[in-house]
């Protein structure tokens with residue numbers, strides 16, 4: 574099987590009935606994946622910037638951040654690279670910025686923390702922009718968005734940083750491009766604000782890990798309730814389907830970057846829902862491409878219609894797995 578998977582390295586991710594998907598990688602989890610962007614991917618769909626912050630003893634300086642981001646952006650300058658702003662809090666602590674809370678996943682994390690500390694946010698955005706001088710591949714993504722006003726405030730800060738860095742670039746005779754700005758869809762509240770968000774962002778990216786956790790009210794790291802945490806729960810599938818339909822109507826480019834996008838069953842269902850961009854861990858990329866090349870859009874849509882009538886995540890799995898087995 575592994576030989577068959579590798580034999581298609583250079584082929585595109587296209588279904589048997591000619592539906593093309595773009596496959597991106599999630600980076601930042603290890604130094605190795607930070608420094609080698611998989612040449613088989615269409616780019617980086619999610620760079621978790623908090624990981625380099627977590628590996629240090631103090632906040633990295635603007636220069637340190639800019640140097641790291643520059644290395645990343647220049648590695649494949651012609652492929653899109655989506656950097657997510659700092660998403661600490663929740664399960665991701667910084668050793669030098671302790672936060673003690675009873676409910677960290679409902680607390681001060683992601684954009685909530687960085688908007689309360691605009692100096693941290695501005696330094697990071699300035700570093701990203703400085704790193705992108707002369708390049709056009711940077712996109713900036715905001716985590717844990719709950720309200721439209723958070724996006725407006727973040728965009729105001731990004732514009733401020735942009736004008737500062739642009740001035741520095743012009744002095745050097747270089748050009749700074751305004752990056753695309755998008756939001757993570759991972760707090761269920763945003764499902765009901767998609768038209769409003771669509772007016773002020775360039776793209777959406779579904780964080781299926783947190784969306785599952787928050788829709789089902791199940792801590793994604795609590796082993797006592799781990800069997801309740803399930804992205805194949807009918808409510809999660811229905812939410813993902815709704816998001817895909819709205820994004821299409823609103824004409825906002827959309828990616829899925831949670832773990833589901835790297836799982837065979839997830840790939841089939843997400844493709845059937847209309848998602849065409851998936852971002853996954855590096856080690857899943859070739860497997861996912863292989864799945865895509867062996868399924869059909871038409872059959873997957875029929876499978877999805879059936880799956881959406883089921884009440885039990887295990888029945889969904891069984892149904893999807895039998896389709897995958899049939900597909901080879």
Ligand code: PEP
Nearest residue numbers: 759780781782783830831
């Ligand atoms: C997610 O929530 O699905 C996601 C991709 O972000 P993280 O896993 O870093 O919270």
Ligand code: MG
Nearest residue numbers: 759780782783
């Ligand atoms: Mg998340």
